[in-house]
Amino acid sequence: xxxxxxxxxxxxxxxGVGKSTISLMxxxxxxSRGKKVLIVDRDIIGFSSSVFNISSAGLLTxxxxxxxxxxxxxxxxxxxxxxLANLKLFGDGERTYEDLDYIHKHQDLKEKFSSLYxxxxxxxxxxxxxxxxxxxxxxxxxxxKHEVENFYSIYTNAKSLRMYVSNFSENVINTTVKYMNDVxxxxxxxxxxxxxxxxxxxxxxxxxxxxxxxxxxIVKTSLVRFGLIIPLYPSLNTQNYGVTDLPEINEIKxxxxxxxxxxxxxxxxxxxxxxxxxxxxxxxxxxxxxxRGLPSSGKLRFAKNVLEYxxxxxxxxxxxxxxxxxxxxxxNDKTLPKIKFTNITVLPKxxxxxxxxxxxxxxxxxxxRLSTDILSQLNNDEKIIILYRTNxxxxxxxxxDMTSQKYEFWNTLISSLKYKxxxxxxxxxxxxxxxxxxxxxxxxxxxxxxxxxLYKIKEII
Numbered sequence: 001x002x003x004x005x006x007x008x009x010x011x012x013x014x015x016g017v018g019k020s021t022i023s024l025m026x027x028x029x030x031x032s033r034g035k036k037v038l039i040v041d042r043d044i045i046g047f048s049s050s051v052f053n054i055s056s057a058g059l060l061t062x063x064x065x066x067x068x069x070x071x072x073x074x075x076x077x078x079x080x081x082x083x084l085a086n087l088k089l090f091g092d093g094e095r096t097y098e099d100l101d102y103i104h105k106h107q108d109l110k111e112k113f114s115s116l117y118x119x120x121x122x123x124x125x126x127x128x129x130x131x132x133x134x135x136x137x138x139x140x141x142x143x144x145k146h147e148v149e150n151f152y153s154i155y156t157n158a159k160s161l162r163m164y165v166s167n168f169s170e171n172v173i174n175t176t177v178k179y180m181n182d183v184x185x186x187x188x189x190x191x192x193x194x195x196x197x198x199x200x201x202x203x204x205x206x207x208x209x210x211x212x213x214x215x216x217x218i219v220k221t222s223l224v225r226f227g228l229i230i231p232l233y234p235s236l237n238t239q240n241y242g243v244t245d246l247p248e249i250n251e252i253k254x255x256x257x258x259x260x261x262x263x264x265x266x267x268x269x270x271x272x273x274x275x276x277x278x279x280x281x282x283x284x285x286x287x288x289x290x291x292r293g294l295p296s297s298g299k300l301r302f303a304k305n306v307l308e309y310x311x312x313x314x315x316x317x318x319x320x321x322x323x324x325x326x327x328x329x330x331x332n333d334k335t336l337p338k339i340k341f342t343n344i345t346v347l348p349k350x351x352x353x354x355x356x357x358x359x360x361x362x363x364x365x366x367x368x369r370l371s372t373d374i375l376s377q378l379n380n381d382e383k384i385i386i387l388y389r390t391n392x393x394x395x396x397x398x399x400x401d402m403t404s405q406k407y408e409f410w411n412t413l414i415s416s417l418k419y420k421x422x423x424x425x426x427x428x429x430x431x432x433x434x435x436x437x438x439x440x441x442x443x444x445x446x447x448x449x450x451x452x453x454l455y456k457i458k459e460i461i
Contacts, residue, residue: 001122004157006259009131009139009191012165013179014172018199019165020047021236023132025246029256030128031082032248038126039086042147043134046091051243052077058091059120063113064099070116076124077243084243087120089147100142114150122154128259129158136179139189148189156404159411160191161262164224168201173214177222184223185368188361190408192415193224194262195255203231225419228255286422288414292429292436293449299428302449303386304331306426311338319344319382319423321374323351323392331386344377346370346393357397363405364412366395371416382423390429390439406438414442 056072076085103109166176215227315338429436446458
């Protein structure tokens with residue numbers, strides 16, 4: 001079983017905008033590149049299951065009806081060296097809601113459904129899970145909640161992305177944006193908005209340009225990372241096709257390329273006689289850098305040295321985020337005349353609330369609140385954001401196992417700061433227990449400083 005697979009949830013406020021077809025094409029493209037992919041059909045209509053020619057009832061209905069043959073809820077297709085499978089979880093129309101209500105009243109059936117679902121999703125070492133949904137679903141609704149709880153009980157470290165799909169209608173685009181913002185602001189489920197897709201755009205220059213203008217605005221004013229336009233393909237304007245009939249289109253190939261880049265986590269050590277110079281080359285290119293070492297090992301001095309090197313070439317603006325105003329005077333002295341500093345102090349109230357997190361919902365709200373506070377104080381010309389120290393802002397409640405929750409906190413905070421500010425981010429962390437470990441997967445460069453002040457730099461590519 002893969003410890004940290006990708007979970008891609010495909011959402012939209014309106015039916016018929018192409019969520020299921022996009023889910024299928026993403027899955028097919030990933031499988032064609034040698035990946036193991038499972039589409040979880042959570043839509044009550046079950047369109048993706050019908051494309052897989054699954055004619056049986058869904059897993060939920062089978063459990064409620066007392067059936068014992070569950071293998072025909074899933075179908076697998078091997079593509080090149082990859083695997084594409086589809087699990088019909090619901091897909092039996094309006095009775096889905098009655099069935100959900102029924103199993104919640106019968107603990108034995110609820111446990112059986114949970115056990116079977118966990119078995120299906122853990123069987124084949126899937127690297128990607130694509131969750132296809134009915135329209136206008138909330139992530140904490142009954143139709144989603146039970147599946148989500150079971151999934152994360154197995155894959156606690158899953159990397160969760162969300163994709164939002166609209167058609168070209170201006171009204172649908174606007175309501176989908178509002179829906180996306182509502183979901184992201186109120187979500188108690190890990191993850192972040194990876195892409196906003198405007199589907200079925202007429203292949204006319206004016207239409208494409210209009211869609212592009214819309215997307216540019218959406219990406220700039222929301223947390224979503226990427227925008228995608230998919231033209232209207234007549235071959236997809238029918239429901240009479242199977243998985244092998246799905247066309248390979250460039251837009252989906254490009255989207256999958258972005259997904260695969262998201263998954264590139266191989267590390268290599270940079271051997272350099274001048275690590276300050278090496279890091280200064282990349283610090284201006286929207287990168288995330290973690291500087292970690294024991295307390296008093298010279299981490300802040302290292303960051304200052306990098307700034308001294310940069311100012312030899314450019315005058316730049318830097319935001320310094322701290323919990324202590326005195327830190328600014330330590331780094332902002334006469335040796336940095338060409339650096340314009342914006343000082344942002346994390347409020348004491350936030351520092352108190354980080355000790356009060358009770359669950360993942362609290363942690364996500366904490367990250368969103370901190371990112372909003374920081375972004376509201378930026379001047380929008382900062383090229384570098386320095387956070388000193390990460391130990392002072394990370395969730396610190398003793399309520400439960402916080403490892404995965406800290407992971408999601410840093411994922412949410414870094415994603416928001418990086419894609420909204422377009423600045424490079426330098427995170428300075430004291431190596432106390434494992435407090436730096438949950439940050440490392442989210443950075444591009446790792447600088448480890450030893451007690452004697454020597455630097456080791458690793459690049460995450």
